Amino acid sequence: MWSRNDPTLFIITGAMAxxxxTxxxxxxxxxxxxxxxxGDAFLRMIVNGGAVMGPVLKAEARAQLTRRLQ
Known part of the structure; x- marks a missing residue:
């Protein structure tokens, strides 16, 4: 049975705005x-090579997104 003291990770995703x-x-x-x-905290950690995430993903952006979700 789950309790409030168990380590838990929630990942909340969705469209902008x-x-x-909240x-x-x-x-x-x-x-x-x-x-x-x-998510903005993670973006500020990228020093070089971050791909732009937008409605149409280029190959590098898709590869980075895939790595983040693994």
Whole structure:
């Protein structure tokens, strides 16, 4: 049986402006120990070679997205 003290990872995805950050922030507030790391934090970590993610993905962007989701 799951308890609030079990390590848990929630990944919330969706279209831009769909309310992902709002849902994520509300979700983490329900736990005694929690963190919310937004996608923009990961983008700021990329120093060189980050591909642009958009409605049409080039081959490199698709490859990077695939690696992130593995």
């Amino acid at each position: 769909a309310g992902k950050s 849902v994520a922030k509300a979700r983490v507030q329900r736990f005694p120990r929690s963190a919310h790391v937004g």
